[in-house]
Amino acid sequence: xxxxxxxxxxxxxxxxxxxxxxxxxxxxxxxxxxxxxxxxxxxxxxxxxxxxxxxxxxxxxxxxxxxxxxxxxxxxxxxxxxxxxxxxxxxxxxxxxxxxxxxxxxxxxxxxxxx
Amino acid sequence: xxxxxxxxxxxxxxxxxxxxxxxxxxxxxxxxxxxxxxxxxxxxxxxxxxxxxxxxxxxxxxxxxxxxxxxxxxxxxxxxxxxxxxxxxxxxxxxxxxxxxxxxxxxxxxxxxxx
Numbered sequence: 001x002x003x004x005x006x007x008x009x010x011x012x013x014x015x016x017x018x019x020x021x022x023x024x025x026x027x028x029x030x031x032x033x034x035x036x037x038x039x040x041x042x043x044x045x046x047x048x049x050x051x052x053x054x055x056x057x058x059x060x061x062x063x064x065x066x067x068x069x070x071x072x073x074x075x076x077x078x079x080x081x082x083x084x085x086x087x088x089x090x091x092x093x094x095x096x097x098x099x100x101x102x103x104x105x106x107x108x109x110x111x112x113x114x115x
Numbered sequence: 116x117x118x119x120x121x122x123x124x125x126x127x128x129x130x131x132x133x134x135x136x137x138x139x140x141x142x143x144x145x146x147x148x149x150x151x152x153x154x155x156x157x158x159x160x161x162x163x164x165x166x167x168x169x170x171x172x173x174x175x176x177x178x179x180x181x182x183x184x185x186x187x188x189x190x191x192x193x194x195x196x197x198x199x200x201x202x203x204x205x206x207x208x209x210x211x212x213x214x215x216x217x218x219x220x221x222x223x224x225x226x227x228x229x230x
Contacts, residue, residue: 009155032217043121043205043221044158090158094217100171101217102148105158 002027002095006106014114015083021076021109023091032094033074034103035065039087047089050074061085086113118142121206121222128196129230136191136225138206145210147189148219151175152203164189196229203227 007022025031032051036044048059055067065076074091088110092103119140128134140147145166150158150173160173164183178200179193189208193200203226207219 004157034218036221041223043119043223044207044219045221046218049218100163100165102160102163102173103217103219105150107155107157 002031002093002104004091004093004104004106006089006091006109008109009107010110010112012112012114013081016080018079019077019081019085019111021089021091021111023074023076023106025072025074025091025093027072027093027095033065033067034092034094035059035063035074035076036090036092036105037061037087038090038108044090047076081111081113083113083115085111087111119206119208119220119222121204121225123225124223125226125228127228127230130195130197132196132229134193134196134227136204136206136227138189138191138222139187140189140208140220140222141187142208142210142220143186144208144220145186146208147183148207148209149173149179149181149189149191150205150207151177152205152224158205162191196227198229201227201229 003026005024034049035047038044048057050057050067058064063078088108090108091106122137147164149162159175161177162181164170203224205224206222
């Protein structure tokens with residue numbers, strides 16, 4: 001079974017600073033990878049996804065992520081964060097097992113952007 | 116823009132009550148899911164459905180039950196709520212077709228508190 005590890009449970013940063021949220025996954029086979037964002041009191045919203053092709057994936061709100069197969073990582077980055085980026089971020093990998101498909105999520109990283 | 120709706124958003128009830136969390140989507144998606152979300156923990160899949168009259172249990176054992184009588188509707192029921200059921204429940208849907216990415220569209224969640 002797949003697993004996803006988000007190495008930091010909380011990341012505080014100042015506004016306009018760069019940020020990297022780390023994600024590692026367990027699978028050694030081809031994977032589909034996702035980053036979701038959850039704003040307070042809301043559901044999850046897709047930020048970006050990696051399916052194949054270029055290892056650098058660009059998403060909404062200025063976020064990007066890089067797929068690194070050798071390190072089984074899919075870290076999320078933004079060069080300059082805003083207060084409005086304060087939210088919880090979830091990394092996920094698609095798992096196919098026994099004919100069923102599902103997303104396996106990490107525990108989330110709470111990003112707090114301070115003025 | 117995802118069109119998936121959950122009601123109620125917040126529910127506080129006493130032990131032993133029967134509750135139903137509603138989830139509806141207007142995207143015509145065949146796949147629907149219920150995830151349980153607790154603070155600092157992964158999202159855990161508790162139920163999923165691949166279409167009408169199809170329901171399966173997820174990875175996390177749950178005392179709740181689901182039904183799928185109509186494509187757009189996937190309610191979750193707890194016959195007798197207990198404090199251990201206190202959690203946030205997230206409904207999601209995705210398309211079912213060859214080569215789909217597994218991207219999920221989420222509702223805003225139902226936060227259940229059992230006293």
